[in-house]
Amino acid sequence: MRYKIIDVYKLHNIQRYIAKCLKPHSPLYIVIESPRTLCKELDIIDVNFEKSLTTWATGEKIALKIIHQTDHFEKFYESEN
Numbered sequence: 118m119r120y121k122i123i124d125v126y127k128l129h130n131i132q133r134y135i136a137k138c139l140k141p142h143s144p145l146y147i148v149i150e151s152p153r154t155l156c157k158e159l160d161i162i163d164v165n166f167e168k169s170l171t172t173w174a175t176g177e178k179i180a181l182k183i184i185h186q187t188d189h190f191e192k193f194y195e196s197e198n
Contacts, residue, residue: 119174120147122160133184136162144186151181 120136127133134155138145147164155162161174164183171179 118164118166120162120164122155122157122162125155125157145188146186147183148185149181149183151179153179153181 119139121139122134123137124135125132126135131150132154134149134151134157136147136149138147139161162179162181163172163174165171166183171181173179
C-alpha cells in the first residue's frame with residue numbers, strides 16, 4: 118500500500134513520521150521511524166506489511182520501523198516543548 122508522509126515529530130531525539138494511506142484500505146494511518154530523512158507532504162512510500170518490505174514510490178528500498186497502525190487519525194504524539 119502507498120502512504121504519504123503527512124507529519125513529522127521528534128520523540129526523545131528520534132525522528133518519527135505519520136503517513137496516510139493513499140488508498141481506502143486499513144490501516145489508514147501509520148507511525149514510522151526511519152534512519153532516512155523523509156519530507157512532509159512530498160515523500161510517498163510503498164509498504165508491504167506481509168513481507169515487511171518498504172520502498173520509495175520509485176522502487177528504491179528504504180529501512181523503516183512501523184511503530185503504530187490505526188484506522189483513525191488521533192494525536193499520536195505529545196510535543197516535548
